[in-house]
Each structure stands twice: as structure tokens, then as C-alpha cells.
Amino acid sequence: MLIKATVEDIKKYGEFAYSLALNPAKSCYPTYADGIKTKSDFLDAAERAVANRTSELLLFSIDGYVEGWISYYWIPEDKYLQLNSFNINRGTEQALTELLEMIEAKFTGYTAYFGYPGNNYDAINFLAEHGFRCIEHDWNHSFFFESYEMQEYSPCVEKVSRHNFDKFRAVYHADPETYWNADRIFETVDDWTIFVYNQADTPMATVFLTGDDGNYEIYGSEFADGVFHEGVFRELLAASLGECKRLGAKYMTYFCSEDEKVVLSELGFKCVGQYVLYIRAL
Numbered sequence: 566m567l568i569k570a571t572v573e574d575i576k577k578y579g580e581f582a583y584s585l586a587l588n589p590a591k592s593c594y595p596t597y598a599d600g601i602k603t604k605s606d607f608l609d610a611a612e613r614a615v616a617n618r619t620s621e622l623l624l625f626s627i628d629g630y631v632e633g634w635i636s637y638y639w640i641p642e643d644k645y646l647q648l649n650s651f652n653i654n655r656g657t658e659q660a661l662t663e664l665l666e667m668i669e670a671k672f673t674g675y676t677a678y679f680g681y682p683g684n685n686y687d688a689i690n691f692l693a694e695h696g697f698r699c700i701e702h703d704w705n706h707s708f709f710f711e712s713y714e715m716q717e718y719s720p721c722v723e724k725v726s727r728h729n730f731d732k733f734r735a736v737y738h739a740d741p742e743t744y745w746n747a748d749r750i751f752e753t754v755d756d757w758t759i760f761v762y763n764q765a766d767t768p769m770a771t772v773f774l775t776g777d778d779g780n781y782e783i784y785g786s787e788f789a790d791g792v793f794h795e796g797v798f799r800e801l802l803a804a805s806l807g808e809c810k811r812l813g814a815k816y817m818t819y820f821c822s823e824d825e826k827v828v829l830s831e832l833g834f835k836c837v838g839q840y841v842l843y844i845r846a847l
Contacts, residue, residue, distance in 0.1 A: 567663045570622040570634055575611045578624070582634050583607050585652035589682035589838055591633075593651035596682060599707045599837045601780065601816045611636065614649065623667075625653060625660045632656055635664055644675045645744060646847070651679075657687035665695065668847060675847045676742070683839025692843040700742055701842035703820035706834040708806070710814050713833070718803035725759035725771075727751070732761045732768040736789045742844060745784060757784075760804045762797045770794065772801040779815035786825070793824040802832065 583604050586597040597607050611634070614622035620638035624631060636650035646668060653660050668677060679697065681688050693699070725733045730751055739746040750757055750773070757775050761768040769790070774783040783805060788794060809817060820840050821829060830836070 566626050567623045567635070567660070567667065568626075570611075570615060570624040572612065572615055574624050574634075575608060575615065575622075578631055578634065579608050579611065581631070581654075582611070582650075582652045585633050585654055586650070590684050590686070591653060591657075592682065592685065593648050593688070594680035594682065594840060594842075595649070596705065596837065596840075598682075599705065599818065600709075600835065601707055601818065610650065614638070620649070622650070623664070625656070625663075627656045627659065632660075635660060637664075637668070639672060639675065643744070644672075646672055646675045646677045648677070648679045651681075651688070657685075658691050661688065661691050661695075672847050676844055677847055678744075678842060678844050680840060680842045683841055689841060689843075692845075695845075697843035697845040699841055699843050700740065701820070701840065703822060703840045704826055705837040705840045706819045706821060706826075706829050707837055708817040708819070708829075708832075708834045710806075710810055710816065713806065713810055715807040715810050716803045718807065719762070719800040721763050722800050722804045723761050723763055723768075724804075724808075725754075725761055725773075727754050730754060732763075733759055733771055733773070736761060736768050736771040737773070737785075737787050758805065758808055760801050760808075762801055770797045770801060772798075772805050774805055774809070774817075776809075776814070776817075779813055781809045781812075781814050781817045783817065783819040783821075786821075793822075795824075795828060798825060799828055799832075802828065806832070 585591045614620045614636040622636040632655045633653040637648050639646040759773040762770040770788045772786045
């Protein structure tokens with residue numbers, strides 16, 4: 566059974582829900598098993614879900630026993646809905662069934678985005694059997710800047726701003742279902758750190774990231790020819806890490822492809838686990 570949660574429910578069940586959030590097999594993304602986010606972050610997110618007008622926190626129970634909670638938020642102008650917390654000890658399939666019935670009735674015309682750790686098999690199997698489609702399958706990595714020393718990088722790397730944004734557009738071609746396409750990034754370009762790698766002044770690759778308060782995330786990397794170039798990627802990553810260090814970064818998150826894993830490991834990134842993103846029109 567799903568019921569709307571209150572601040573008192575957070576106080577009563579917060580420790581239990583957080584223990585589930587640390588278990589990739591019983592939780593969703595954003596994960597709290599990455600060594601970066603804390604219990605305070607988790608509880609603050611739950612309180613925001615209760616307080617905000619475009620989010621909701623739901624308590625899930627079976628036979629009178631609370632088995633965890635679920636939260637999600639939505640962006641009305643974009644018809645976008647994202648799962649933000651799914652910490653369920655028992656009854657994953659039942660919880661998802663009830664959640665889908667609820668959001669299908671309230672958010673017709675929206676697209677739902679549900680991200681999970683790769684080893685939450687109960688949730689992933691349910692989504693695959695109920696019309697959801699996997700659009701991302703990545704490896705989640707965490708980087709800690711405490712002992713990082715900035716490295717030099719190639720002069721072929723150029724930082725992107727509003728004035729040379731066309732270089733980024735020339736490389737980045739987002740999937741039509743990706744929320745952060747080039748237009749949306751341009752509208753908020755001051756919130757992003759973007760680098761391109763030029764070959765004879767022609768951009769051939771990009772890495773782009775965002776963040777604040779010491780916590781940054783590489784949103785993606787892309788190559789103009791669609792082929793991974795390890796040396797180019799190393800230079801772009803060195804520029805990104807150096808810029809974040811200069812800005813006082815403490816942590817970095819990166820969801821990468823299989824090709825990038827080896828380079829990240831060599832540079833000191835720690836692999837948290839697999840991440841899968843499923844979407845479905847409601």
C-alpha cells in the first residue's frame with residue numbers, strides 16, 4: 566500500500582529507509598552508496614519531497630508493515646517525471662505496480678525516467694516487462710579530490726562558453742529522448758563546464774560537466790566520429806579535473822561507458838557499480 570508520507574514519517578522511518586538506500590539491490594538512483602552523499606543529504610531530500618509542490622514522498626507497506634518509501638518529482642512544462650528515491654525492503658514488484666497506477670492516472674502525457682543500480686534485478690525485470698525501455702547502461706564512478714594534483718593537458722583542449730558554443734554543438738548530438746540536449750545546455754551554459762578537443766581548429770570531442778558546492782558530475786563525453794579515442798579522452802579529463810580542482814571541488818561523479826572504465830581507474834576514479842535508465846510514456 567502506498568500513502569503520502571509526512572515529516573513525522575521521515576523521523577520515524579528515516580534510519581530504516583537510509584539503510585536500504587545503501588543497498589544497491591533495494592534502491593534506485595541517485596545512489597547513496599557512492600561514498601559522496603551522506604545520511605543528512607538523504608533525509609534532506611526526503612523533506613524536500615514532502616515540502617515541494619512538484620514532488621511527492623510515499624510510504625510503502627505490506628500487511629501493515631512499512632517496507633520503505635518512494636519519492637519522485639515532475640517538471641510540468643516539460644512533461645517530465647523522475648524517480649528520486651525507491652528504498653524498498655520487500656515487495657518491489659507490488660510497490661512499482663501501485664506507483665505506476667498512481668502516476669499513470671495523475672501524469673498522462675508525461676515521460677517517466679526510472680534509474681536503478683544494475684543489480685536491483687527485481688525492479689529492472691519489472692520495468693522491462695511493463696513497457697519501459699532502457700536508454701542508458703553505464704558504469705558509475707566517484708572521484709575524490711583531496712590528494713589530487715593538477716596535471717598539464719594539451720593546448721588542443723579549449724574551454725567552451727556562450728561565444729564558441731557552436732564548437733560544442735558540432736560534436737554533441739543528444740538522443741531525442743535526452744533531457745539535456747544542446748539547446749537546454751546553452752540556455753544554462755553558465756552552470757556548465759565544457760571542453761572540446763580541436764584538431765586543426767575543428768572540434769573532434771567534448772567532455773561536459775556541471776556542479777557546485779564542491780560536488781561535480783561529468784554529464785557526458787562524445788566524439789564527432791563516434792569512435793572512442795583514449796588519448797583525446799585523457800586530455801579532456803585532465804582539463805576537467807584541473808578546472809574542478811581550481812573551483813574547490815571535493816567530489817566528482819561520472820557515469821561512463823565500458824570504453825572509458827580503464828582510463829578512469831588509472832586516474833583514481835572508484836567504480837560504484839552499474840547504472841541503468843528506463844523510460845516510458847505515461
